[in-house]
Amino acid sequence: MNVFAQTEVTRETYWGISNTEFAVFYLLAAITILVFLYGVYQRFSRYAAGDDDPFDRLDELPNRIATAARIALSNEKQFNRDLYGGLMHSFILWGFLTLFIATSILAIDGYVYEPIAQGSFWIDDFYLAYQFMVDAMGLLFVVGIGMAMYRRYWVGNERLLDRHTSNEDDIFIWTLFGLGVGGFLLEGLRIYATGMPDHEVVSFVGYGLAMVFQAVGLSTIAGTATDPNYTAVSVLGFNAETFHWLIWWKHSLLAFFFIAWIPYAKPFHMISSFANVVTRDERAGKRLPNVPSDLDATNAESIDDFTWKEILDQDACTKCGRCSAVCPAKASDRPLDPRNVILDLKAYREGLETGGEEKPIIADGGASVIDTETMESCMACMACMDACPVEIEHLQSFTRLNRQMTDQGDVSSSMQDVFQNVMQNGNTFGDPPRNRGDWADDLEFDVTDAREEEVDYLWYVGDYPSYDDRNKQVARSLATILQEADVSFGILFDDEKYDGNDIRRVGEEFLYVELAGHHVETWDDCEFDTIVCTDPHSYNTFENEYPEVDFEEFADDPMMPFEYDEQWNADGDIDVLHWTQAVEELVTEGALGLNGDELDYTVTYHDPCHLGRYNDEYEAPRDLIEATGCDLFEMPRNRANSFCCGGGGGGLWMEFDEEPKPSEERLREALEDTDAGAAVEKFVVACPMCMTMYEDGRKTGGFEDDLEVVDIAELIVEAIE
Structure with a gap:
């Protein structure tokens, strides 16, 4: 010593x-x-x-x-x-x-x-x-x-x-x-x-x-x-x-x-x-990996089907539970905890490495690693990915599981009906394609057919604004705005089909490719400058996913209804916009003559997942609301922290035993947790799916007398008039 x-x-x-x-x-x-x-x-x-x-x-x-x-x-x-x-x-x-x-x-x-x-x-x-x-x-x-x-x-x-x-x-x-x-x-x-x-x-x-x-x-x-x-x-x-x-x-x-x-x-x-974090995809979630053109390819039959990055995701999980805390499915008592899905897969993989028993990755009845009801609960809102501190790409693994579930025929009957409607009629409602443009009949002007005339804006209207009565009012409002701004716009009428975004997230990849091929082939025959979308879901899939599809892999397949064999918009030459982005430019240019003092409603605004978290667009909708003169109060959960309406990932077409519904919880938040509280008069949305879910939540949650659900387009039309 x-x-x-x-x-x-x-x-x-x-x-x-x-x-x-x-x-x-x-x-x-x-x-x-x-x-x-x-x-x-x-x-x-x-x-x-x-x-x-x-x-x-x-x-x-x-x-x-x-x-x-x-x-x-x-x-x-x-x-x-x-x-x-x-x-x-x-x-x-x-x-x-x-x-x-x-x-x-x-x-x-x-x-x-x-x-x-x-x-x-x-x-x-x-x-x-x-x-x-x-x-x-x-x-x-x-x-x-x-x-x-x-x-x-x-x-x-x-x-x-x-x-x-x-x-x-x-x-x-x-x-x-x-x-x-x-x-x-x-x-x-x-x-x-x-x-x-x-x-x-x-x-x-x-x-x-x-x-x-x-x-x-x-x-x-x-x-x-x-x-x-x-x-x-x-x-x-x-x-x-x-x-x-x-x-x-x-x-x-x-x-x-x-x-x-x-x-x-x-x-x-x-x-x-x-x-x-080093190997993350900055566009994860907003674009999903394409299914191989080989029809025999598997998605999640075994743990070996997962990519090295998906395995790394499992190892990177720290069990912090941030994804679980923000998951709207878990908050509504649906059987989904995003952390547990990732960790269940990891535990199964490590169990096999030490001699564990093999079992199906996903199936009904509890004998599998993941139960089908768990994955049906996912709203594809990407809140889990936004909250994850180590950049785990939950939606990549979830989509793989959903694809396997679809391949096995384990999706719910209501989703199978939606698939059937889209295959037969090109829309999720199952209504005739010829009726797709009927919503425009009540307008005081004619809407241009973009297949026949050159236009500046090719407007993709979408399923719900075309067929759902409440959302038809939003479509007419948007048409009125574009007409008032004196811009050249047109639609595809019966050549417009469902965009495919949400059925892709449910796992129906090949039907998605069919829809994508039909649209890009149709657009190829039209003359336009910009694609404008009513629905953020359409905006996301056109902007981020259609350019990822290798159509050449599928063009020769007799099952595919198109011959288009190029990479669509790979260089980004065609602008794709959500309508709020397009109209915000028009308002800035003074094309609508709004002074910012036309309306005096007290409102709050809900950020749609596919516009906000997916594509980082938060300001254009708010600029438009403020341009009408409305007094905008933010909800505590806003922008990237916005709470999903419950309609994404197929939730719009499925019934869940949940309490409370995500839409009901969000409306409660608007009336109780905003600074304006019960003074909120209008709950403002910018998504047709959100409109549908919140109109339903307003009824089931008992909020019909407390506030009105409106689209930004409806506020603008009222301000213009």
Whole structure:
């Protein structure tokens, strides 16, 4: 043992450790690193064995890594909707990285710089700055761990506690806590036992602990050696040096355990989540991978059908439950928890690797990994993906499951009716195609047939504005607006079919391709500048998904009713707009003569998922509402945090036993949680599906006398008139 007080402005790295112990330490370190590397190799071998991903995940890799580093270091996703969680994770991450860097600096000094320069840079001012930063960031690390433990064990945050919560979660957090506290105890004992050198005051946490040991009167070998009358007390028969020795080894062994354990349990998210952010698709969800043209291709018959990125998604999940907390299906008591779907797949995969029994990935009756009712509950609103701090692409895996469910014929009877209606009549209502343009009969002007005349705007009206009585009023309002603005627009009449967006998300990929092929072939025979969509769902699929379809793969298939064999709009030459974007331009140009004071309603606005979260369009609808003079009050959940109406992902056509309905909860929020409260007169939407769901929710929720559901187009027409 070293019995001499420390006077040089540095410290002995392995203070109190014998040469034999030093050798044992490095033998254990070598074994730990080998175990760690083997675990990482196993993990990445699994990814290599996964199916190829349809998207290039490694293009522009330096930019991807730089962006991922910014996202990870800023913790921007952790702060989303959760300030406490953001601070907690930031303290842990920044503290952990600082301690890792500090350890690396010691290694560089001892094993690179010192042999070359015959000296050390870990002295004087550098040492003092180093010690201060390590203490400051180490303290943040311990505080962050304390915050996590408080939330998990004291508050009992339900978001963190579910059927996939296990002992590994407890081991993880307590191991980090032991490493953080153990490091400070070591520092305090060393400072105290070496005579509390003045310069060590920069190690303010360790120095503070040393003062505690001094106040307690803990004995030291150094004190006994220099003063025969030394009477300080020992604790449990130990002096400071012995305590330091014990804690040093416990700390080292705990660190070795943690490092070796990383690839085999929850700590691996430190690697997998960063890799997941690096390889993310920035357009995930808004575009889905195309089904192979090979009709024998499988989607989710076995876990081997999942791509390497989907497997990485499973490993990146930290069980934080943020996706579950924002899921409207879970909030409505539908049997869907997005976290559990991802973790169920992971648990099944890992079970097979250890000799588990194979079973269907998705089926009815509970004998499968995922039950069909679970996936039918998904609204494809993308709230889970928006909330996920590690960029898990839930919708990719969910769509794979839905496709398998459709292939097996396990979709609900109501969805099968919708498929049949679309196949036979080109619309989800099953009404005759010749009636598609009848909504325009009540207009005081004729609507141009875009198949016969050149137009500026080719207006895709959509199913609900064409066939649903309530939404026909919205279509007529929009037609009136375009006529008033004196723009050239036309529609396809009976050559317009359903856009295919939502049946694709339910899993009916081939019918989607049929619809896409029909439309791009029809558009190819028309002359226009811009496609304008009434429905955000149509806007999303035309803008983001039709250009992804390789029509050449399908053009020769006798089952496909088109011969188009090109990549449609691959260069983005054709502008695709939601109608609010097009009309906002017209208002800005003064084409509608709005002064911003025509109406004085108190309103709130609901962001449609496919316009907002999917395509980041939040301002055009609000600009139009304000242009009418209405007093707009935001709901607490707005923009990217908007709550789904319940109609997406096939929800419009299915019946669920849910309480409350998403539409009812949203209307309640409008009347109770906005700053205007019950003074809200109109609940404003910009989506035909939202209109349908909220009109239904207004009736079933008892809100008919409290507020009116209107489309922005109806407000504008009233303002114009």
